[in-house]
Amino acid sequence: MEDSALREHLQTLVESHPRLSVQRRARVVLLTLDGLSAAQIAVQVGLSTGQVRRLRNHWRTRGMAIFPQEEAGERRPPKGESPPEEAAPPERSSVPSPLQADDPSGGPVPSEDPPSWVSRFRLGLEKPPPITFDPDTPMGVVGQRILQHHFALMLRNEAGTREGKDIEALHDMRVATRRMRAALRVFAPFYRRRTQRKLAKSLRTAGRALGKVRDWDVFLENARRYQAEMSPQADFEALLADWQAQRDIAQVQLRAWLSGKAYASLVARLESFIQEPPVRDLPPNMPQHVRTVVPSLVYARLSNMLAYESLLSTADVTQLHALRIAAKRLRYTLEFFSDVLGEESTAVIEVIKRLQDHLGALNDANVACTRLTHMLSTWDETQRTHPLPEHYSPYALAEYLAFSHQKRHEWLATFPQTWESLLTPDWKRSLALAIAAL
Numbered sequence: 001m002e003d004s005a006l007r008e009h010l011q012t013l014v015e016s017h018p019r020l021s022v023q024r025r026a027r028v029v030l031l032t033l034d035g036l037s038a039a040q041i042a043v044q045v046g047l048s049t050g051q052v053r054r055l056r057n058h059w060r061t062r063g064m065a066i067f068p069q070e071e072a073g074e075r076r077p078p079k080g081e082s083p084p085e086e087a088a089p090p091e092r093s094s095v096p097s098p099l100q101a102d103d104p105s106g107g108p109v110p111s112e113d114p115p116s117w118v119s120r121f122r123l124g125l126e127k128p129p130p131i132t133f134d135p136d137t138p139m140g141v142v143g144q145r146i147l148q149h150h151f152a153l154m155l156r157n158e159a160g161t162r163e164g165k166d167i168e169a170l171h172d173m174r175v176a177t178r179r180m181r182a183a184l185r186v187f188a189p190f191y192r193r194r195t196q197r198k199l200a201k202s203l204r205t206a207g208r209a210l211g212k213v214r215d216w217d218v219f220l221e222n223a224r225r226y227q228a229e230m231s232p233q234a235d236f237e238a239l240l241a242d243w244q245a246q247r248d249i250a251q252v253q254l255r256a257w258l259s260g261k262a263y264a265s266l267v268a269r270l271e272s273f274i275q276e277p278p279v280r281d282l283p284p285n286m287p288q289h290v291r292t293v294v295p296s297l298v299y300a301r302l303s304n305m306l307a308y309e310s311l312l313s314t315a316d317v318t319q320l321h322a323l324r325i326a327a328k329r330l331r332y333t334l335e336f337f338s339d340v341l342g343e344e345s346t347a348v349i350e351v352i353k354r355l356q357d358h359l360g361a362l363n364d365a366n367v368a369c370t371r372l373t374h375m376l377s378t379w380d381e382t383q384r385t386h387p388l389p390e391h392y393s394p395y396a397l398a399e400y401l402a403f404s405h406q407k408r409h410e411w412l413a414t415f416p417q418t419w420e421s422l423l424t425p426d427w428k429r430s431l432a433l434a435i436a437a438l
Contacts, residue, residue: 003033006033006064007030007033010026010029010030011026011030013025013026013067014026014027014030022067022068024045024047025055025066025067026067027041027044027045028041028045028047028052028055028056028059029055029059031044031045032056032059037261037264038052038053038056039261039264039265039267039268040259040260040261040264042118042264042267042268044259047116047119048116048117048118048119049268051116117271118155118267118271121151121152121155121156122155122156122158122159124156126152127152128148128149128150128152128153128156129145129148129149129152130149131145131146131149131336131339132145132339133145133290133339133340134290134340135289135290135291135340135438136289136290136291137289137290138190138288138289139187139189139190139288139289139290139293140187140190140191140277140279140280140288141277142187142290142336142337143183143184143186143187143190143191143277144273144274144277146179146183146187146336147180147183147184147270147273147274148274150176150177150179150180150183151176151180151270151271151274153172153173153175153176154173154176154177154180155267157169157170157172157173157176158173158258160173161173161210161254161258162255162258164213164248164251164254164255167214167217167221170210170213170214170217171214171217173210174207174210174211174214177203177206177207177210178207179332180203180270181200181203181204181207182328182329182332182333182336183332183336184196184199184200184203185200185329186297186332186333186336189280190279190280190282190288191277191278191279191280192278192279192280193280195273195278196278198269199269199270199273202262202265202266202269203266205262205266206262206263206266209254209257209258209262209263210254212250212253212254213247213250213251213254215367216243216246216247216250217247218364218367219243219364219367219368219371220240220243220244220247222364222368223239223240223243223368223400224240226400226403227240230403232396232399232400233395233396233399235393235395235396236396236400238396239396239397239400290337290340290438291438294337294340294341294435294438295435295438297333298330298333298334298337298431298435299435301326301329301330301333302330302431304326304329304330305323305326305327305330306423307326308320308322308323308326309419309423312415312416312419313416315415317362317363317366317408317412320359320362320412320415321359321363321366323359324356324359324360324363327352327355327356327359328356330352331349331352331353331356334348334349334352334434335349340437340438341434341435341437341438342433342434342435342436342437343434343437344430344431344433344434345431345434347427347430348427348430348431348434351422351423351427354418354422355418355419355422355423358411358414358415358418359415361407361411362408362411362412362415365404365407365408365411366408368400368401368404368408369401369404369405369408372397372400372401372404373401375397376394376397376398376401379394379397
């Protein structure tokens with residue numbers, strides 16, 4: 001069978017065969033012919049990497065014989081009718097395989113395996129596993145359970161993120177990657193450094209890929225809120241349409257990244273990390289259980305956040321952004337262990353969230369100022385290469401920039417009062433009581 005005829009036949013099986021197992025098998029072969037790796041195929045087909053490898057092994061040893069006879073192009077005779085005498089048994093396919101087997105098994109093609117752990121969460125067949133432990137649980141075990149939970153959340157939101165219509169799916173997927181990065185930072189001393197760093201690097205890349213679209217979503221949401229509240233001139237509609245078009249381009253790039261090698265590698269690394277956590281051999285005198293590690297861990301992150309207190313009266317946007325990161329790390333740490341902390345932890349975390357909300361609004365206004373300033377500075381060049389309607393002028397853009405500058409100043413000027421009203425002596429006492437429960 002010629003290559004073009006083979007591809008056409010496989011595509012027919014993918015599109016019209018009534019059995020999902022046959023559709024998947026044909027897709028695996030097609031993607032193999034396209035040169036994709038087993039990990040990349042697993043992401044697109046919804047199987048585990050091991051399942052893909054097994055199907056590819058059978059394909060390279062048996063060719064089209066991996067499909068049932070009638071599905072491989074042969075017609076079975078009707079019931080009660082004998083096959084023609086000249087009919088020869090089906091020969092093994094002579095289609096050259098792009099792979100070579102060192103130990104062909106020649107065995108029967110396995111029946112469709114149940115969906116893998118990864119596929120079950122991708123398809124929404126299961127909810128993320130709960131994070132359960134007690135104060136005497138080793139930190140390495142807790143880290144494994146936290147990563148598993150947020151990995152499942154990442155997978156559940158993958159389909160919605162690919163589609164690009166539900167901005168909350170993208171937001172939740174990005175949050176899941178951030179929580180996993182935060183968990184790796186918390187539990188880093190208890191895992192082998194090289195493996196942990198590789199995974200952290202892959203998660204950082206994922207966060208950046210997701211962040212490009214998420215930043216546009218936040219920017220557009222704030223711009224539409226401004227439009228609803230301030231009723232700017234009609235030219236603002238043209239601005240919104242142009243920004244939406246740029247967001248759609250970023251979505252296409254994100255979808256390509258999710259179908260590429262980097263994301264497939266991240267999923268494979270996470271799956272491997274969770275199945276066999278690379279726990280380090282620690283000296284017996286090193287604290288390694290929740291009860292003995294968490295108090296110093298929380299107070300270290302609190303100290304990092306409180307270090308900015310003396311700067312608040314003169315802090316600039318950059319310094320407050322660093323404070324926001326420090327507050328986020330304290331909050332994530334408290335949330336990771338909230339089930340074993342005292343009941344006061346709920347109110348403590350709520351205060352940190354309110355601090356983050358203020359600093360987040362400041363950051364959004366600052367990002368808008370930076371982006372709008374760049375748009376104005378490149379206005380003439382952009383109009384030559386990407387012209388907008390003739391009636392369109394930069395006035396609406398400059399007007400929105402002035403509004404964003406005003407909001408940024410308000411959030412910046414009022415933050416010291418927000419800090420003093422929230423981080424009271426009572427709050428610090430509640431934090432101490434929450435930790436004392438250990």
